[in-house]
Amino acid sequence: MTIAGAPAVSTTAGRPLLGGRRLPLDWIGTVPFLAYVAVFLFLPTVIVLGGSVFDANGSLTLVNFSHLSRVYIVKATIQTIGLSAFTAVVGAILGALVAYAIAVGNPQGLLRRLTLSVSGVLAQFGGVTLAFAFIATIGPAGFVYLWLAQHHADIYARSTWLFELPGLALVYLYFQIPLMVLVFLPALDGIKPQWREATESLGGGTWHYWRYVAGPLLAPAFLGATLLLFANSFSAYATANALINQGQPVISQQINGALSGEVGSFEPGFAKAIAVEMVIIVTLVTVLYSLLQRRTSRWLQ
Amino acid sequence: MAAVRGGFQRSKRLKLQVFRTVVLLAAGIFFLVPIGAMFEFSTRGVGDKPRTLEAWQSIGTYPDLVAAITASLELAAITTIVMLVLLAPTMVWVRLKLPGLSPIMEFVCLLPLTIPAIVLVVGLAPIYNWMGNNFSDSILTLSFAYVVLVLPYAYRSLEAGLAAIDVKTLSEAARSLGAGWLTVMWRIIVPNISSAILNSAFLSVALVLGEYTIANNLLYNNLQVEIAFLGRANAGVSIAVAVASLVFAFVILVLLSFFNRGRGRLQLADLQQVMRTERG
Numbered sequence: 001m002t003i004a005g006a007p008a009v010s011t012t013a014g015r016p017l018l019g020g021r022r023l024p025l026d027w028i029g030t031v032p033f034l035a036y037v038a039v040f041l042f043l044p045t046v047i048v049l050g051g052s053v054f055d056a057n058g059s060l061t062l063v064n065f066s067h068l069s070r071v072y073i074v075k076a077t078i079q080t081i082g083l084s085a086f087t088a089v090v091g092a093i094l095g096a097l098v099a100y101a102i103a104v105g106n107p108q109g110l111l112r113r114l115t116l117s118v119s120g121v122l123a124q125f126g127g128v129t130l131a132f133a134f135i136a137t138i139g140p141a142g143f144v145y146l147w148l149a150q151h152h153a154d155i156y157a158r159s160t161w162l163f164e165l166p167g168l169a170l171v172y173l174y175f176q177i178p179l180m181v182l183v184f185l186p187a188l189d190g191i192k193p194q195w196r197e198a199t200e201s202l203g204g205g206t207w208h209y210w211r212y213v214a215g216p217l218l219a220p221a222f223l224g225a226t227l228l229l230f231a232n233s234f235s236a237y238a239t240a241n242a243l244i245n246q247g248q249p250v251i252s253q254q255i256n257g258a259l260s261g262e263v264g265s266f267e268p269g270f271a272k273a274i275a276v277e278m279v280i281i282v283t284l285v286t287v288l289y290s291l292l293q294r295r296t297s298r299w300l301q
Numbered sequence: 302m303a304a305v306r307g308g309f310q311r312s313k314r315l316k317l318q319v320f321r322t323v324v325l326l327a328a329g330i331f332f333l334v335p336i337g338a339m340f341e342f343s344t345r346g347v348g349d350k351p352r353t354l355e356a357w358q359s360i361g362t363y364p365d366l367v368a369a370i371t372a373s374l375e376l377a378a379i380t381t382i383v384m385l386v387l388l389a390p391t392m393v394w395v396r397l398k399l400p401g402l403s404p405i406m407e408f409v410c411l412l413p414l415t416i417p418a419i420v421l422v423v424g425l426a427p428i429y430n431w432m433g434n435n436f437s438d439s440i441l442t443l444s445f446a447y448v449v450l451v452l453p454y455a456y457r458s459l460e461a462g463l464a465a466i467d468v469k470t471l472s473e474a475a476r477s478l479g480a481g482w483l484t485v486m487w488r489i490i491v492p493n494i495s496s497a498i499l500n501s502a503f504l505s506v507a508l509v510l511g512e513y514t515i516a517n518n519l520l521y522n523n524l525q526v527e528i529a530f531l532g533r534a535n536a537g538v539s540i541a542v543a544v545a546s547l548v549f550a551f552v553i554l555v556l557l558s559f560f561n562r563g564r565g566r567l568q569l570a571d572l573q574q575v576m577r578t579e580r581g
Contacts, residue, residue, distance in 0.1 A: 029399075
């Protein structure tokens with residue numbers, strides 16, 4: 001990963017810095033930055049990758065990865081994928097509805113600007129604050145819960161699901177929906193009114209328009225955004241950790257567990273293997289996303 | 302989507318109006334009620350007592366909390382300064398002298414977006430361990446990691462600012478009039494990209510104040526870690542602080558949109574991604 005320095009030397013043909021010396025020294029200007037990035041970005045990456053395949057004695061091993069088959073890790077992985085898929089799909093559908101409601105309005109209108117600004121404000125919601133906001137709303141002391149309880153509707157009749165996976169899914173939607181609005185709105189704006197008119201003049205109705213024109217055009221953008229939402233929720237940690245104290249149902253919490261040794265044992269090599277698993281999944285999803293994004297931008301210019 | 306405004310039958314337009322109202326109303330409720338609930342919760346009196354600002358007033362009586370707030374504010378300042386000193390001159394330098402390097406520069410700066418913070422912290426742990434033994438274990442060392450987290454947003458914002466001016470012509474003109482590189486940087490480039498610099502500074506402050514993952518895993522008590530910890534003992538105070546930090550972030554956002562009139566404007570998507578990093 002430290003390739004950055006090499007081409008710097010060969011591609012510099014700038015003015016000589018000192019007097020008449022012809023040695024290309026321009027790359028020296030980038031040294032502080034590259035050194036910093038090498039220590040605090042590349043080195044951690046190398047530590048994660050290397051530490052996952054080497055044991056304490058420095059010999060190659062796959063034992064860390066074999067631990068990934070432990071029951072609780074497999075369970076956490078499946079749960080996280082399920083949670084991410086659910087919040088991605090539901091968030092994408094609801095977000096697309098909101099985006100559509102904005103897109104059909106006046107493009108210069110107050111409502112549109114307001115909604116986008118509110119999304120920006122919501123963007124400041126850190127994970128911990130977000131968890132507390134929901135605890136204050138529908139937690140066992142939250143006013144919505146108390147109000148419902150007064151009206152004989154106990155939403156926690158079966159279990160306090162806010163502090164379990166279903167609650168996490170609800171809280172995640174709070175950031176998934178605005179993200180979908182921001183990502184999907186440009187695609188909706190790219191749909192040209194002429195296409196609708198062309199459909200109408202050829203005798204097509206609303207169904208035909210969505211099924212054969214707008215639908216297929218928007219599908220890659222929609223799928224791509226859904227994948228982005230998936231990666232977004234898959235790599236989240238703060239919200240889950242602030243909301244759920246027991247069981248560590250999310251894979252990012254398992255990293256914390258293996259790293260801190262609070263639950264189970266201190267296993268830094270294993271933490272790295274889980275980290276690599278996460279990176280692989282996120283990278284796969286991101287690559288698919290960028291492929292779909294490229295396809296979208298071909299149509300919606 | 303002007304298509305739909307094209308004017309067909311009345312009923313269709315009415316249906317669309319109803320759809321819009323229902324969707325936006327439902328979204329409004331879902332997104333605004335939790336914020337209101339936090340205000341409500343933090344002003345609640347004990348038992349049957351009336352509304353009170355007790356939780357807000359007692360913020361100062363928690364020494365750990367005050368220490369965490371101070372640490373987070375210091376971290377925000379240090380991170381912003383280190384980021385600017387490290388990134389801005391390098392970006393100008395690459396633009397002027399090493400244009401071939403700019404794709405690599407971009408790749409490196411955007412790389413942290415693809416690495417979840419929880420993954421980064423696994424690799425940072427041994428480094429911080431070593432630093433703690435040989436150098437310093439102060440909470441302020443967290444800014445080293447935070448600069449990396451801020452890189453993508455700062456890069457984008459500075460890049461937009463630099464793209465809007467002609468760095469080469471400006472600096473060559475200044476150089477031919479006898480200015481040194483420091484003068485060029487400080488008196489020519491910086492004033493011309495001041496709004497981009499402010500943008501990146503605001504983003505970095507917002508990110509640092511909301512950061513939880515790295516501090517939590519490296520066992521440092523910054524603002525968010527302390528809020529989460531306190532929430533288990535005294536939810537009222539904890540939520541009051543959470544609201545306060547939200548209001549503070551909101552003020553930053555307003556300031557940002559105030560300074561944000563020129564070119565190189567910050568995109569909403571950037572803010573959204575800051576949020577992602579904070580949660581990461």
